[in-house]
Amino acid sequence: MNITNLKIAIAEPSFVIRSGFEVILKRTHNIKIQLIEIPSAELLIDTVKKMQPDLLFINPLFLGNFELLRLKEHINTPIRYIALVSSLLDPATLSQYDENINIYDSVEDIEQKLERLNEQNEEKDNAEEQQTLSTREKEIVVCVVKGMTNREIADKLFLSTHTVITHRRNIARKLQIRSASGLTIYAIVNKLVELDEINHPHAEI
């Protein structure tokens, strides 16, 4: 399916501008947008860390003297930064951003820019993303549905617990299943385990 999900955070103090963007963003076809509004600078870093948006629209004035580079260091996850330009700004400042959107841009311009950003996102996703599980990951699924702890899985497969946790995170991302009982359904349907091997209470990842 062509519809993609995009998590966008808007860091902009003006309610009018935020709401305006919200309306435009929601009109964009083929992209399902989840919007996070950040009305004040104090909330910026915490919100971005917690919500992990794909794109951060930010009014450069919002940052004040705090530079984008320092913000990137603070946040330290792969998001793209889009300047939300509402006044005359130094081109050098703007060049640090992945894209600029001016408040006088037409709706079509904004949609085009958004589509472009979304395509880049998909490319990135496709490049690193394979939906099917590797053999190792399947082994881990089997252990999880048998109710083993990360420690036990690590010991059995001669891995570090850290590696087990990384595998589990990748499994959750690939399958979009986070709970042990959800993985159980996956494992049974794909005949990775038999029902009588797995009767035990469940725990969450």
Next chain:
Amino acid sequence: MSDLISDNYSMLLVMSRFGIPIGVGEKSIKEVCKENGVHAPTFLAVVNFLLEEVPPKIDYKTLSKEHLIVYLQHAHDYFLNFRLPNIRRKLVEAIKDCPKDVAFVITRFFDEYAEEVNKHMMYEEHTVFPYVRKLLAGEKDPHYNITVFKKRHDQIELKIVELKNILIKYYPIDGGHLLNSVLYDIFDTEQDLASHNIVEDSLFVPAILELEKEINA
């Protein structure tokens, strides 16, 4: 009132959760609310909140917290005693032809989910609402405040989304009309639970925060 419901059928649930039966005739929203003893501004606040793309500015002080609680409790009753059992019955019926072990783990998943929703809502019923009712009566509880709830309140619709994804991706045989209908119900419930949570987080919690401020002032 009938215009509102005809244009937005999901408002039927809102109406019923405020304790307003259908059969509203030609009466206006204000009249219907008055007849049923419902605080009209609170009813409208919930309606507007759920219908507007951009949430309207709300004066939380004017909301009737008592009526909000009634609304939320009716919603809980609907999910726990009607919606989820109803989906479960249909689900069990829909998957009866798929391999026994698959049917078993799907049902178990659903039961665990229903239990989670139950716990989530019972916490509100047994802890949050009594706390607010005492607060409304002017009694302060030094050991609890609404921020505690705000922090631990999670999105209960996420796990049912997972069930839906699993069925769509991995269901091993042709599920037929009934399974499609179950999926429709799940989509619907997912939306409904999400808006229920939004009302709690963005209407109820801020209203109680205001109330706490007033009482502590």
